[in-house]
Amino acid sequence: MSRRLLAVARSGPLSRHLLLTLSLVFGLAGPAVAAGYGDCQVTGQKGAYHITPATPGQLTVEVSLPAPGWWNGDTPDTIKDGYEYCMAADIAYRAGLDKVAVVNVSWAQLIGGHTTNYDLALSEASITEPRKKVVDFSIPYFSSDIGILVKKGTKVDNESVKAMRIGVHQGTTGGDFIANVVKPSSPPRQYPNVPAMMAALNAGQIDAAADDTAYVLAYAAASKGALEVGGQYKTGESYGAVYPKGSVNGATFDKIIQSMQDDGTLEKLATKYLAEAWGADPTKVPYLTP
Amino acid sequence: MSLSDARPVPESGRPGGGVQPEGDRHFRASAPPPSATTAAAAAVAVTALVVLCSWGTLRSVHGALVTLGQAGPVADSLLVLIGVAAVFLLWPAVRSMRLATQANEILTQGDVVEARVAAASARHFIWISFGYAAAQFLVLLTAQFFIANNLAVSRTFFDLPLIGNTFFLILKAFWINVYIFLIAEVLVLIWGLVVAMARLAPGAAGKPIRMIATFYVDIFRSLPAIINIYLIGFGIPLTGLPIVKDFSQNSFAILALTLTSGAYVAEVYRAGIESIHWSQTAAARSLGLSYMQTLRFVIIPQGVRHIIPPLLNSFIGLQKDTALVNVIGSIDAFNQSIIIASNRFNLSPVTTVAILFIVITIPQARLVDRLIERDRRRMRVGAT
Amino acid sequence: MPLIEIRDIRKRFGSHPVFTGLSLEVDEHQVVCLIGPSGCGKSTLLRCINGLETIDSGEICIHGNRVSGPGIDVNALRRDVGIVFQSFNLFPHMTVLENVMLAPVRVLRQPRGEAEARAMALLTRIGLEGKAREYPDRLSGGQQQRAAIVRALAMDPMVLLLDEITSSLDPELVAEVLNIVRDLAAEGMTMLLATHEMGFAREVAAKVCFLCNGVVHEEGPPARIFDSPTEERTRSFLKRIIEARRL
Numbered sequence: 001m002s003r004r005l006l007a008v009a010r011s012g013p014l015s016r017h018l019l020l021t022l023s024l025v026f027g028l029a030g031p032a033v034a035a036g037y038g039d040c041q042v043t044g045q046k047g048a049y050h051i052t053p054a055t056p057g058q059l060t061v062e063v064s065l066p067a068p069g070w071w072n073g074d075t076p077d078t079i080k081d082g083y084e085y086c087m088a089a090d091i092a093y094r095a096g097l098d099k100v101a102v103v104n105v106s107w108a109q110l111i112g113g114h115t116t117n118y119d120l121a122l123s124e125a126s127i128t129e130p131r132k133k134v135v136d137f138s139i140p141y142f143s144s145d146i147g148i149l150v151k152k153g154t155k156v157d158n159e160s161v162k163a164m165r166i167g168v169h170q171g172t173t174g175g176d177f178i179a180n181v182v183k184p185s186s187p188p189r190q191y192p193n194v195p196a197m198m199a200a201l202n203a204g205q206i207d208a209a210a211d212d213t214a215y216v217l218a219y220a221a222a223s224k225g226a227l228e229v230g231g232q233y234k235t236g237e238s239y240g241a242v243y244p245k246g247s248v249n250g251a252t253f254d255k256i257i258q259s260m261q262d263d264g265t266l267e268k269l270a271t272k273y274l275a276e277a278w279g280a281d282p283t284k285v286p287y288l289t290p
Numbered sequence: 291m292s293l294s295d296a297r298p299v300p301e302s303g304r305p306g307g308g309v310q311p312e313g314d315r316h317f318r319a320s321a322p323p324p325s326a327t328t329a330a331a332a333a334v335a336v337t338a339l340v341v342l343c344s345w346g347t348l349r350s351v352h353g354a355l356v357t358l359g360q361a362g363p364v365a366d367s368l369l370v371l372i373g374v375a376a377v378f379l380l381w382p383a384v385r386s387m388r389l390a391t392q393a394n395e396i397l398t399q400g401d402v403v404e405a406r407v408a409a410a411s412a413r414h415f416i417w418i419s420f421g422y423a424a425a426q427f428l429v430l431l432t433a434q435f436f437i438a439n440n441l442a443v444s445r446t447f448f449d450l451p452l453i454g455n456t457f458f459l460i461l462k463a464f465w466i467n468v469y470i471f472l473i474a475e476v477l478v479l480i481w482g483l484v485v486a487m488a489r490l491a492p493g494a495a496g497k498p499i500r501m502i503a504t505f506y507v508d509i510f511r512s513l514p515a516i517i518n519i520y521l522i523g524f525g526i527p528l529t530g531l532p533i534v535k536d537f538s539q540n541s542f543a544i545l546a547l548t549l550t551s552g553a554y555v556a557e558v559y560r561a562g563i564e565s566i567h568w569s570q571t572a573a574a575r576s577l578g579l580s581y582m583q584t585l586r587f588v589i590i591p592q593g594v595r596h597i598i599p600p601l602l603n604s605f606i607g608l609q610k611d612t613a614l615v616n617v618i619g620s621i622d623a624f625n626q627s628i629i630i631a632s633n634r635f636n637l638s639p640v641t642t643v644a645i646l647f648i649v650i651t652i653p654q655a656r657l658v659d660r661l662i663e664r665d666r667r668r669m670r671v672g673a674t
Numbered sequence: 675m676p677l678i679e680i681r682d683i684r685k686r687f688g689s690h691p692v693f694t695g696l697s698l699e700v701d702e703h704q705v706v707c708l709i710g711p712s713g714c715g716k717s718t719l720l721r722c723i724n725g726l727e728t729i730d731s732g733e734i735c736i737h738g739n740r741v742s743g744p745g746i747d748v749n750a751l752r753r754d755v756g757i758v759f760q761s762f763n764l765f766p767h768m769t770v771l772e773n774v775m776l777a778p779v780r781v782l783r784q785p786r787g788e789a790e791a792r793a794m795a796l797l798t799r800i801g802l803e804g805k806a807r808e809y810p811d812r813l814s815g816g817q818q819q820r821a822a823i824v825r826a827l828a829m830d831p832m833v834l835l836l837d838e839i840t841s842s843l844d845p846e847l848v849a850e851v852l853n854i855v856r857d858l859a860a861e862g863m864t865m866l867l868a869t870h871e872m873g874f875a876r877e878v879a880a881k882v883c884f885l886c887n888g889v890v891h892e893e894g895p896p897a898r899i900f901d902s903p904t905e906e907r908t909r910s911f912l913k914r915i916i917e918a919r920r921l
């Protein structure tokens with residue numbers, strides 16, 4: 001984005017005046033695009049809240065990559081958009097910070113509360129009572145439903161699911177939900193990462209792959225019709241941001257997230273990055289009961 | 291009674307003596323050759339079968355190319371050429387059949403020597419047929435592996451455009467793996483020797499050191515490397531020790547891999563040191579060299595030369611283990627490939643990592659082969 | 675005073691007795707040969723003298739000083755007692771010159787230049803200067819054994835122990851090694867040899883000791899031992915040697 005602005009700036013005195021005017025107009029309120037926010041359109045009022053960042057001048061956000069749809073990009077430095085990235089960008093903007101710095105960490109370290117030197121972590125982390133004992137969570141910002149991804153044409157209903165060999169992502173609450181609530185007749189198979197789970201589904205080693213609905217819709221879209229999401233479960237769980245233990249900014253972040261919920265920003269992010277991007281609407285997927 | 295009396299007396303009841311009875315014993319190697327025709331027929335049948343399978347596979351390959359939109363005059367003529375080349379497999383089999391029948395004919399005419407020559411030749415070509423048939427069959431199996439199930443394996447693991455696009459990204463991340471194993475290898479060489487010498491600490495004073503060293507080696511050889519990385523990568527920061535807890539993830543990986551690999555390498559060193567015959571130690575000590583001087587100037591230099599192949603095996607394993615650093619969050623080549631694979635819904639980036647590892651491993655193996663050969667020539671001594 | 679005094683030593687390997695009260699003396703500048711059947715302990719005796727093996731009881735003294743038992747600086751002992759082995763035991767990863775120089779440089783702390791000059795002088799004396807920079811695997815057995823002798827001599831020992839040094843050699847190579855021993859004897863080196871070369875022993879030794887059953891069964895000048903042994907066992911041992919045309 002900045003390169004285009006630069007090109008405009010070089011093109012002549014009239015364009016430069018125009019650019020200056022435009023940036024004055026948009027700098028005060030309304031959507032703005034800046035170098036530290038990737039391709040996100042940030043909203044709200046800049047600097048409306050005050051936090052003490054771990055590293056001055058930037059919002060340090062931790063995530064356990066990969067997370068397509070939530071963080072889009074192959075390396076931490078090249079992430080441009082995604083639900084949680086843009087959510088972080090928005091939080092940074094509203095907290096008066098110009099830059100989002102992305103740090104990749106291992107999931108186990110993150111959810112165990114062993115990472116340091118960050119402001120908050122956005123990594124599709126489900127809020128659960130046991131986890132609350134080791135990390136601090138924000139208010140919920142997304143309700144996590146578990147989608148069942150199957151090969152096209154597979155019958156998916158309350159009974160047939162229990163008879164399927166189901167694959168889950170190791171160490172996630174989705175995995176626990178399938179094992180302890182859905183209780184299929186054979187225990188779910190644990191996979192260390194999602195590509196491995198998808199390979200198993202394609203190879204017929206499992207009949208279904210269970211993961212966040214948004215995630216599996218993405219895979220269904222990418223499979224060009226070979227896979228489809230047959231149903232989803234309401235887990236009653238939601239995602240929360242993870243705060244470092246004893247963080248002073250927790251309350252402020254909660255307020256920011258609440259404000260993003262109230263003004264519809266979060267819903268817009270979901271529509272843009274989780275539904276439109278994959279060409280599927282999560283609300284259209286039928287709900288199953290365990 | 292002489293030695294020849296000990297041989298069994300023939301039926302005719304002739305008493306033992308120095309001369310061999312005729313007709314009872316003849317030179318076994320001059321017997322007529324067994325017929326090679328059945329084996330030759332089998333060779334012909336097998337090679338014909340393989341040729342048919344080859345054509346079948348080539349047809350499937352053609353079909354696959356059509357699906358991929360890559361079929362064209364160049365590809366088609368290439369396939370036809372390969373099909374024709376495949377037929378050459380029949381030649382040694384057919385030749386063997388001809389020679390086998392020839393051998394039988396010659397035998398009926400009474401020339402045993404010529405028959406043996408022809409039969410031997412026939413068998414030679416039979417073995418050649420089977421050998422090449424097996425090789426060709428393996429090539430077919432590999433081709434089938436790639437095109438089976440509507441190119442499932444190729445699509446999942448060998449999406450060439452994707453591999454090409456993301457190659458440099460993964461290569462950049464591969465630097466983390468290289469960095470980790472270069473440093474770890476140097477540390478392992480030193481640490482492994484220290485532990486080996488601790489395991490060989492002599493005397494009563496050495497006993498506690500030997501026990502600790504044995505305990506360390508047992509534990510770290512029992513634990514899988516991945517568990518060690520967890521224990522060290524997560525455990526040490528938890529202790530809150532001042533400087534150590536702030537090490538980077540890569541430093542923890544180097545530490546974990548050094549401790550793990552060091553345990554194996556220590557045993558290799560120990561085997562090398564103990565493989566040096568005690569007479570070398572005797573000679574060195576007899577000259578007045580101390581225990582440490584003997585180790586340093588006589589035993590270890592010789593021992594190390596013996597253990598280069600297992601040391602290299604250890605290092606090659608260490609290089610692969612660097613991929614485990616992804617469990618503590620570092621983005622090495624493997625982790626990067628999984629991230630890309632998740633983002634693009636295809637496992638081909640993992641193939642890139644495989645290719646990178648193959649490219650660095652094979653030259654190392656050849657280099658060490660050369661080093662061993664050069665050193666072996668110098669070390670051939672009669673003294674033990 | 676004898677240079678080496680071995681007094682009533684006893685040793686067992688497990689339940690198997692090796693020495694049962696063996697005593698022996700070697701005077702300065704004297705050459706003593708040990709003969710006896712295989713397994714009678716000739717090699718073991720030599721190794722006990724330089725501390726490679728231990729004795730269970732008794733005493734070994736060199737120049738009046740006890741060198742067996744606890745509390746001995748065994749490295750210092752070995753600077754003054756040289757030994758040459760049946761299988762040469764040269765260090766295969768070093769050249770001949772480095773083999774000879776190793777101990778003078780590392781143990782006696784001679785400067786490298788001086789050690790090298792002395793080593794080359796010794797090698798020249800026995801005719802191996804051309805092989806100085808070769809590795810042991812390029813030398814014949816006789817050359818290797820001569821190099822091993824030189825390696826021991828480089829430490830300027832008081833006593834030289836020679837453990838069947840020609841037993842591994844082809845017959846035509848034996849002479850060149852024995853020549854060196856002869857020269858050393860003429861120069862007055864105190865030597866204790868375990869050997870099967872009876873003819874050589876007769877020529878060079880001042881005393882021949884026949885070991886049997888863990889003791890010195892009979893000893894005396896070579897002429898007497900070989901021509902008119904008094905003990906029955908000595909006689910039967912020598913008879914078998916003669917039958918094999920080795921005497």
